[in-house]
Amino acid sequence: xxxxxxxxxxxxxxxxxxxxxxxxxxxxxxxxxxxxxxxxxxxxxxxxxxxxxxxxxxxxxxxxxxxxxxxxxxxxxxxxxxxxxxxxxxxxxxxxxxxxxxxxxxxxxxxxxxxxxxxxxxxxxxxxxxxxxxxxxxxxxxxxxxxxxxxxxxxxxxxxxxxxxxxxxxxxxxxxxxxxxxxxxxxxxxxxxxxxxxxxxxxxxxxxxxxxxxxxxxxxxxxxxxxxxxxxxxx
Amino acid sequence: xxxxxxxxxxxxxxxxxxxxxxxxxxxxxxxxxxxxxxxxxxxxxxxxxxxxxxxxxxxxxxxxxxxxxxxxxxxxxxxxxxxxxxxxxxxxxxxxxxxxxxxxxxxxxxxxxxxxxxxxxxxxxxxxxxxxxxxxxxxxxxxxxxxxxxxxxxxxxxxxxxxxxxxxxxxxxxxxxxxxxxxxxxxxxxxxxxxxxxxxxxxxxxxxxxxxxxxxxxxxxxxxxxxxxxxxxxxxxxxxxxxxxxxxxxxxxxxxxxxxxxxxxxxxxxxxxxxxxxxxxxxxxxxxxxxxxxxxxxxxxxxxxxxxxxxxxxxxxxxxxxxxxxxxxxxxxxxxxxxxxxxxxxxxxxxxxxxxxxxxxxxxxxxxxxxxxxxxxxxxxxxxxxxxxxxxxxxxxxxxxxxxxxxxxxxxxxxxxxxxxxxxxxxxxxxxxxxxxxxxxxxxxxxxxxxxxxxxxxxxxxxxxxxxxxxxxxxxxxxxxxxxxxxxxxxxxxxxxxxxxxxxxxxxxxxxxxxxxxxxx
Numbered sequence: 001x002x003x004x005x006x007x008x009x010x011x012x013x014x015x016x017x018x019x020x021x022x023x024x025x026x027x028x029x030x031x032x033x034x035x036x037x038x039x040x041x042x043x044x045x046x047x048x049x050x051x052x053x054x055x056x057x058x059x060x061x062x063x064x065x066x067x068x069x070x071x072x073x074x075x076x077x078x079x080x081x082x083x084x085x086x087x088x089x090x091x092x093x094x095x096x097x098x099x100x101x102x103x104x105x106x107x108x109x110x111x112x113x114x115x116x117x118x119x120x121x122x123x124x125x126x127x128x129x130x131x132x133x134x135x136x137x138x139x140x141x142x143x144x145x146x147x148x149x150x151x152x153x154x155x156x157x158x159x160x161x162x163x164x165x166x167x168x169x170x171x172x173x174x175x176x177x178x179x180x181x182x183x184x185x186x187x188x189x190x191x192x193x194x195x196x197x198x199x200x201x202x203x204x205x206x207x208x209x210x211x212x213x214x215x216x217x218x219x220x221x222x223x224x225x226x227x228x229x230x231x232x233x234x235x
Numbered sequence: 236x237x238x239x240x241x242x243x244x245x246x247x248x249x250x251x252x253x254x255x256x257x258x259x260x261x262x263x264x265x266x267x268x269x270x271x272x273x274x275x276x277x278x279x280x281x282x283x284x285x286x287x288x289x290x291x292x293x294x295x296x297x298x299x300x301x302x303x304x305x306x307x308x309x310x311x312x313x314x315x316x317x318x319x320x321x322x323x324x325x326x327x328x329x330x331x332x333x334x335x336x337x338x339x340x341x342x343x344x345x346x347x348x349x350x351x352x353x354x355x356x357x358x359x360x361x362x363x364x365x366x367x368x369x370x371x372x373x374x375x376x377x378x379x380x381x382x383x384x385x386x387x388x389x390x391x392x393x394x395x396x397x398x399x400x401x402x403x404x405x406x407x408x409x410x411x412x413x414x415x416x417x418x419x420x421x422x423x424x425x426x427x428x429x430x431x432x433x434x435x436x437x438x439x440x441x442x443x444x445x446x447x448x449x450x451x452x453x454x455x456x457x458x459x460x461x462x463x464x465x466x467x468x469x470x471x472x473x474x475x476x477x478x479x480x481x482x483x484x485x486x487x488x489x490x491x492x493x494x495x496x497x498x499x500x501x502x503x504x505x506x507x508x509x510x511x512x513x514x515x516x517x518x519x520x521x522x523x524x525x526x527x528x529x530x531x532x533x534x535x536x537x538x539x540x541x542x543x544x545x546x547x548x549x550x551x552x553x554x555x556x557x558x559x560x561x562x563x564x565x566x567x568x569x570x571x572x573x574x575x576x577x578x579x580x581x582x583x584x585x586x587x588x589x590x591x592x593x594x595x596x597x598x599x600x601x602x603x604x605x606x607x608x609x610x611x612x613x614x615x616x617x618x619x620x621x622x623x624x625x626x627x628x629x630x631x632x633x634x635x636x637x638x639x640x641x642x643x644x645x646x647x648x649x650x651x652x653x654x655x656x657x658x659x660x661x662x663x664x665x666x667x668x669x670x671x672x673x674x675x676x677x678x679x680x681x682x683x684x685x686x687x688x689x690x691x692x693x694x695x696x697x698x699x700x701x702x703x704x705x706x707x708x709x710x711x712x713x714x715x716x717x718x719x720x721x722x723x724x725x726x727x728x729x730x731x732x733x734x735x736x737x738x739x740x741x742x743x744x745x746x747x748x749x750x751x752x753x754x755x756x
Contacts, residue, residue, distance in 0.1 A: 049624075050621065050624060069629070070624040070625065070627070071624065071627045071628060071629045074625070074627030075627060076423050079625070079626075079627075080625045082621060082622055082625055086619055086620045086621070086622045087622075088614070088619065088622070089618065090614070090618055091614065091615075091618070092732075095611070098611070099611060099623075099626055102608070102611070102612065102615075102625055102626050102627045102628055103623055103626075103627040147626065151626070151627065156603065206719060209745070
């Protein structure tokens with residue numbers, strides 16, 4: 001479904017991605033794990049068009065989408081949920097959701113989608129008229145994910161959805177991701193919480209300073225001694 | 236009584252004494268007295284002085300304010316009175332000493348206008364109530380009594396029985412309101428809004444014919460600034476781009492109409508309406524030319540660049556290089572007004588009509604824009620550019636669109652402005668114009684139409700009506716802005732967004748158990 005080949009991205013003076021190649025099959029959850037500054041978020045931002053690639057190719061459904069404008073990529077069905085619960089704080093929950101469906105023009109479809117999100121995240125329904133900024137951290141993350149789903153993406157890019165959340169909430173978020181995947185959306189999941197990510201993912205890539213150093217089935221990666229030592233902590 | 240109680244009151248009296256001295260030195264006291272006398276309907280001719288009674292009234296009000304503010308909220312009544320007494324006495328002594336100096340000036344016949352342009356002997360005499368040597372004592376007595384009065388007022392109004400009384404009045408009023416609402420017949424409810432608009436429409440039709448050209452001029456000016464405010468609000472308030480050179484677009488509209496519809500320097504005489512249209516287009520073209528290179532900038536940088544742009548346009552209009560084309564520093568005179576169905580439509584009444592109609596139209600367009608998909612996109616861009624992009628908003632197009640639409644409003648207002656004045660020159664398009672429009676938004680309330688109207692009235696209408704303020708305009712302006720920012724940081728009439736409830740209490744309650752009822756459990 002998505003095929004990235006030899007991607008090179010500069011972030012200011014930093015050569016953030018140095019020839020990254022990876023792929024994703026339809027219906028998969030692929031997780032990218034790695035330490036801070038490994039280039040995970042850069043990779044997501046490049047796929048969604050927020051950062052330009054200097055070399056390499058991003059292909060999506062056999063179409064070259066490298067360096068396409070972000071709004072065009074959204075229309076093609078790739079939606080990113082940015083890192084750090086970035087919701088529109090001065091908009092109500094409802095308006096945030098409607099904003100997620102910005103590329104959708106069919107009002108009926110938007111209303112249906114909102115209903116669907118309220119069914120999936122009942123707390124958002126209860127808070128629909130509240131300003132996004134007044135929600136709690138967990139609620140904001142749910143809103144960010146729900147907003148991403150509003151455009152009915154075929155591929156969802158999640159950037160550290162568990163960041164700064166309590167363990168109970170983290171578990172709920174990962175349950176949600178799994179259920180989103182079960183209903184047919186492919187997911188690229190960038191995570192620091194490697195343990196949880198590897199449990200729900202099908203396949204995994206390990207990034208280190210802009211290069212992919214390990215790839216394989218999630219279960220395999222979970223067993224890999226290097227990963228255990230570097231990302232899971234020796235237990 | 237202990238020192239802790241005396242010293243703050245003493246300081247307060249001293250501070251207000253100095254404030255009053257400054258007021259006297261810049262003649263502000265006479266101006267306020269004049270305004271007070273106008274409030275009571277006295278007709279004061281420009282340049283002459285108000286009745287001495289109004290000066291007394293002003294000083295009493297001043298003293299009462301000192302007494303009110305000196306009495307601490309949580310003190311006992313006797314303490315309050317004592318504090319006010321100390322402050323009032325201090326104030327009186329300070330001004331009494333000052334009076335001695337002033338009196339000496341009068342006696343020796345010194346004219347200080349060489350050093351303090353505003354301080355005429357007549358003003359000093361008015362401040363001294365024309366009583367010469369005993370005026371220090373009069374002031375001392377007046378301020379002490381007034382301060383005590385202020386304190387007494389605070390004690391009475393803030394007492395429990397008084398607050399109970401106010402509560403009673405409030406609930407009674409609400410009851411009456413509810414009753415009235417229940418008793419209004421259905422047709423009033425149904426057509427009430429329509430009737431109200433009809434009434435306003437009728438007023439807008441007949442008032443300009445009745446109230447004379449001066450009021451038409453003031454209303455027209457306020458109306459033009461409302462249009463300008465709406466335009467700038469699209470750029471600053473809706474799409475979040477801080478723009479400081481807005482007058483440049485205003486100039487585009489004004490000069491287009493001037494160049495195309497005045498006998499000199501080109502004599503094209505295209506007619507007002509086509510010129511106005513071209514003026515709007517020119518403003519939009521300018522916006523595109525400015526917008527394309529600077530779209531990537533944000534915040535302070537954008538403000539600086541747009542500021543420069545505004546100045547470039549003004550200096551170009553004024554430059555020797557373009558004198559043959561734009562008329563140079565002398566500007567363009569004799570701009571012809573509009574015609575309607577072959578009839579001249581350019582009396583002051585007609586201009587008021589035009590401006591009011593354009594203003595209503597602008598408000599309508601603005602309201603539609605605000606609630607549109609584009610309006611939502613602007614809000615998103617303003618809040619978080621990255622996330623807006625991630626939801627599929629085209630940043631460049633939307634920002635540029637906001638700039639162009641705002642510029643179009645400015646071009647429109649500029650065109651009407653030039654034709655109404657029958658003149659435009661570089662001085663009509665100074666940086667101060669841009670600042671004024673931005674101030675209207677800040678004082679009135681960003682993203683709020685009633686706020687913009689109120690702001691335009693406060694900053695452009697009031698100074699016209701209260702001509703006495705003129706010399707103190709910047710002082711009052713600055714003071715007003717400072718007070719506003721402290722007491723009403725969101726503007727006089729802040730924007731309210733429908734469909735939003737502030738449910739803080741509820742939120743706090745459930746925050747203890749995060750995730751409860753959340754997700755698909």
